[in-house]
Amino acid sequence: MRAPVSILLAAAAFCLSIAPAARAQADATFAKANADFAAGNSSAAIKGYESLVKNRQWSASLFYDLGNAYFRAGDRGRAILNYERALALDPSQPEAKANLRLARDQARALELAPNRVEEHLDYLTRNQYAWLGATAFWASVAIFCGLCFAQRRAVVWIFALVLSGTVCVGAAGAVYALEKGRSGRNVAIVIGKNVQARIATAESANTVLLLPPGSEVRILDTRGDWIYADLPNDLQGWIPTRSAEMVRL
DSSP states (O other), X not given: OHHHHHHHHHHHXXXXXXXXXXXXXXXXXXXXXXXXXXXXXXXXXXXXXXXXHHTTOOOHHHHHHHHHHHHHTTOHHHHHHHHHHHHHHOTTOHHHHHHHHHHHHHHTOOOOOOOTTGGGOTTSOHHHHHHHHHHHHHHHHHHHHHHHHOSSOOHHHHHHHHHHHHHHHHHHHXXXXXXXXXTSTTEEEEOSSSEEEXXXXXXXXXXXXXXXXXXXXXXXXXXXXXXXXXXXXGEEEEEEGGGEEESOO
C-alpha cells in the first residue's frame, strides 16, 4: 500500500509546484497584452488575451480588456461579446456597462427583450443567487432540525426559519428567471457582420431578420451548421453556427 500512497503524494507535490508557475505565466501574458494595448498594438493584445481565454484563465478584467481591444480594432461584435462575458462574472462593473452601451449604439445591435422579473435582478449574478439559495436552504434545514429537538420553540427561531425559507424560494426563482432571460446559458452574441436569420437552413431561404454585429439571440436548437434561435423583436429563425458565440463559456 505504500507505493500507491507515495505516487499520489508525488503527484500532488508536482501539481502544487506547477500551479504557481502557471499563474506567473498567465500574469506575464496578461501584463504583456496590456502593454501591447497601451502601445496601440490591438492585434497583439487580442492574441495575448485570447490565449488566456483558451487556457480558461477567466476573469471580469480579462474579458473587459479583451472587449476594449476588439472595440479599438473595429470588431464591435466581439467587443460586445466580451463586455457581456465580463458582466456575467461581475454585473456591477460600471466601465463594462458603459462600454457595452457605447458599442451597442455604434453597431446598432439588437437586444432580446428582458422579462419583467429579470429587470430587477441585476444586483447579483446567477451563480451568486444560486449560492444564496443554497445557503438559505441549509440554514432552513439546520433551524428546522433544531426546532424539532428543542423543548421550547422560541418565536425568533420560527421567524428565522420562515425568513430563510423565503430567501431560498426567492433565490431559486431568481435563478430560474435569469436562466430563461437575457443572461441565461443559451444566450449568444452575433459576431458576424449583417447576419441574416432565415426561415430554413439554407442560404436561399427567406430572411426573417437582419442581425447587426453584437445582436443577442437565444439558442433553441442546433442542426448541422445552423442554429435555431429566439431573435429580437419576438421572432425566431435560423442563423449559421459560425456567426454567433455563447456568452457563458
